Amino acid sequence: MKTNRILPAIFLYGSLGLILLFTCIPIYLMVKIAFADPGAFMNDQAFEFTFEHLKAVFLSGNLWPALRKSFTVACATAFLSTLIAAPGAYVLAKIPGRTGYFFLMAIFFTRMFPEVGIALPISLNVARLGLFDTDAGLVLAHLIRVLPLVAWVLIGTFKSLPKDIEEAGRMDGCSKAQVLWRIVLPVARPGIMVGLIFGFLNSWDEFIYAAYLSLMNKTLPLTVFYYVNRGGWFLSSMYALIVTIPVLFFTYFFQRYLQSGYLSGAVKG
Amino acid sequence: MAHLQFRHVAKIYGKGVRAVDGLDFTIPHGEFTVIVGPSGCGKSTVLRMMAGLEDLTEGEFFMDGVVMNPVPPQKRETAMVFQSYALYPHLSVYGNMAFPLKLRKMPKDVIDRRVVDVARSLDLESLLQRMPRELSGGQRQRVALGRAMVREPKVFLFDEPLSNLDAKLRAETRIEIAQLHRRLKTNFVYVTHDQVEAVTMGEKIMVMKDGRLRQYATPGDLMRRPADCFVAGFIGTPPMNFLTMHIEQSKDGLYLTSGRLRIMATPGHVRRLVRYKKNEVIVGIRPKDLYLKRLRDDLKPDEDMQSMAGRFILKESLGDDVLYYLDVSPDFDKKQTMIVKDDAAADADAGEPLDVCVDAKKIYLFDADTEKAIPVQEEGVE
Numbered sequence: 055m056k057t058n059r060i061l062p063a064i065f066l067y068g069s070l071g072l073i074l075l076f077t078c079i080p081i082y083l084m085v086k087i088a089f090a091d092p093g094a095f096m097n098d099q100a101f102e103f104t105f106e107h108l109k110a111v112f113l114s115g116n117l118w119p120a121l122r123k124s125f126t127v128a129c130a131t132a133f134l135s136t137l138i139a140a141p142g143a144y145v146l147a148k149i150p151g152r153t154g155y156f157f158l159m160a161i162f163f164t165r166m167f168p169e170v171g172i173a174l175p176i177s178l179n180v181a182r183l184g185l186f187d188t189d190a191g192l193v194l195a196h197l198i199r200v201l202p203l204v205a206w207v208l209i210g211t212f213k214s215l216p217k218d219i220e221e222a223g224r225m226d227g228c229s230k231a232q233v234l235w236r237i238v239l240p241v242a243r244p245g246i247m248v249g250l251i252f253g254f255l256n257s258w259d260e261f262i263y264a265a266y267l268s269l270m271n272k273t274l275p276l277t278v279f280y281y282v283n284r285g286g287w288f289l290s291s292m293y294a295l296i297v298t299i300p301v302l303f304f305t306y307f308f309q310r311y312l313q314s315g316y317l318s319g320a321v322k323g
Numbered sequence: 324m325a326h327l328q329f330r331h332v333a334k335i336y337g338k339g340v341r342a343v344d345g346l347d348f349t350i351p352h353g354e355f356t357v358i359v360g361p362s363g364c365g366k367s368t369v370l371r372m373m374a375g376l377e378d379l380t381e382g383e384f385f386m387d388g389v390v391m392n393p394v395p396p397q398k399r400e401t402a403m404v405f406q407s408y409a410l411y412p413h414l415s416v417y418g419n420m421a422f423p424l425k426l427r428k429m430p431k432d433v434i435d436r437r438v439v440d441v442a443r444s445l446d447l448e449s450l451l452q453r454m455p456r457e458l459s460g461g462q463r464q465r466v467a468l469g470r471a472m473v474r475e476p477k478v479f480l481f482d483e484p485l486s487n488l489d490a491k492l493r494a495e496t497r498i499e500i501a502q503l504h505r506r507l508k509t510n511f512v513y514v515t516h517d518q519v520e521a522v523t524m525g526e527k528i529m530v531m532k533d534g535r536l537r538q539y540a541t542p543g544d545l546m547r548r549p550a551d552c553f554v555a556g557f558i559g560t561p562p563m564n565f566l567t568m569h570i571e572q573s574k575d576g577l578y579l580t581s582g583r584l585r586i587m588a589t590p591g592h593v594r595r596l597v598r599y600k601k602n603e604v605i606v607g608i609r610p611k612d613l614y615l616k617r618l619r620d621d622l623k624p625d626e627d628m629q630s631m632a633g634r635f636i637l638k639e640s641l642g643d644d645v646l647y648y649l650d651v652s653p654d655f656d657k658k659q660t661m662i663v664k665d666d667a668a669a670d671a672d673a674g675e676p677l678d679v680c681v682d683a684k685k686i687y688l689f690d691a692d693t694e695k696a697i698p699v700q701e702e703g704v705e
Contacts (some may be wrong), residue, residue, distance in 0.1 A: 218409035224396040226423035
């Protein structure tokens with residue numbers, strides 16, 4: 055009888071350990087290199103801790119413009135994609151049967167092309183609008199990438215909203231618009247938050263569109279690449295670490311919205 | 324209180340599917356009306372049409388003489404309690420109950436007073452600050468009821484509100500809702516598929532099937548004078564037994580026969596069958612009007628008590644009563660099972676012959692083709 059409990063435990067902790075190994079080792083290496091003393095590190099000597107690279111990054115003058123651009127673009131992309139996707143997702147969620155699924159597939163169709171391929175024509179169009187190397191231009195490009203994802207998250211959210219709640223709202227005296235504003239939006243808030251986080255993170259670490267559409271005004275991932283290209287391992291790692299921190303922060307801060315059970319209590323038991 | 328009227332109402336979905344058809348009825352002020360029927364009979368559609376959540380394809384719905392068809396749900400003075408409770412998960416119990424009043428822009432102190440009053444009457448006062456997810460099923464049910472009550476609507480609509488509760492809570496809530504109706508004296512329209520719930524709660528009951536209203540009557544009338552075989556079989560547990568019997572005229576009277584069973588028609592039946600020209604009739608017998616002969620030595624077969632032969636299949640104990648399932652097939656190619664409800668226990672082996680007594684006064688007669696009850700002939704009416 056005992057093996058019945060030991061075997062699942064081995065599978066569980068074994069696979070967990072493997073997953074952790076694969077996800078944590080790169081992060082460990084990144085942090086280590088970002089704070090490593092170059093001399094000791096290059097000569098295979100023991101690890102020596104230094105703030106040298108951090109100082110260099112702060113003093114280089116390359117950090118703030120890149121951080122500002124990445125942050126602005128990511129926020130605008132997250133906000134706009136949610137704003138644009140939400141009404142459509144609500145309607146798609148209400149369409150019965152497979153029609154909604156067909157539309158969702160159509161939305162995702164745009165994502166089936168490799169970005170490397172379509173980034174050039176898109177960049178040309180953005181440039182024609184006079185938005186080359188601007189925040190707005192990159193936001194437009196990122197929306198192409200982010201909108202389907204956000205729409206997908208929101209369709210799931212709106213689908214999980216019980217129809218009864220909206221009807222109860224109508225009975226209690228809401229007009230159709232009031233149902234949306236006073237019931238659907240507050241109840242769907244966790245899903246909308248997830249949509250925002252998705253939008254932010256997908257724009258934050260986006261590389262290809264940024265590479266095509268930036269010249270002077272680099273984003274953070276571009277800056278990481280810039281230093282890799284120049285063989286600046288240590289600065290590159292430090293930038294990578296700086297790119298990582300907001301991701302950690304957001305994920306931690308919004309994780310409560312990812313928890314299930316927010317809707318419980320609305321219908322049945 | 325309101326006066327609700329449906330006139331020639333029909334609801335047609337998509338490609339001409341008539342979910343509800345030919346509805347014509349008037350519900351008087353302050354009545355507790357139960358709409359009952361098997362699933363898919365259109366009872367919820369009727370309720371949702373009253374609520375305004377569903378458009379009428381044909382016909383009109385009047386409330387106190389005013390056509391309600393174009394009035395959106397939020398402008399109708401109806402409140403609804405949903406089967407799923409449909410509480411707002413982002414609002415506390417207080418927030419849920421105050422919601423309809425806030426939408427009507429009532430002053431804060433009035434909202435406060437009403438919510439607290441209703442909460443007290445429903446025993447929810449101590450839960451006002453809780454969130455719906457922190458409540459039990461019964462408590463959620465009461466909050467849903469409270470949210471409907473604070474508005475003081477003219478009509479309460481209930482869509483199977485008890486079907487998610489366990490048996491004990493269901494019985495308790497049934498009584499609470501009945502008492503609430505007595506206290507508020509407003510119209511209650513209550514949809515259920517459970518005929519026991521319907522009979523115990525409703526002042527009048529609408530029995531629906533296949534989108535049509537079969538009978539709208541008091542519980543007593545439904546039991547005593549069912550309009551057709553469906554109503555007769557649907558109302559009452561265990562369900563009524565039906566036998567197709569031949570009408571035989573012999574020199575000493577009118578007989579209803581089916582294989583081994585011969586029932587002599589009572590004078591009442593004879594009067595009703597005078598104008599009935601067919602030679603077959605459906606006879607309905609409630610299980611409680613049947614007796615096992617072996618348990619009733621005192622019963623002497625006479626004009627009223629007549630016996631038929633059956634074969635024992637199985638029995639089912641209900642605690643006080645026992646249900647006996649008997650095979651009374653007149654011949655071998657037609658299977659006919661009958662349920663007998665008796666309060667005494669008898670032992671029998673499967674296939675063992677058991678005689679059943681029928682109280683002939685208590686049988687029901689239905690038209691063999693239309694399945695409608697054969698009406699009592701009014702005297703002096705030609």
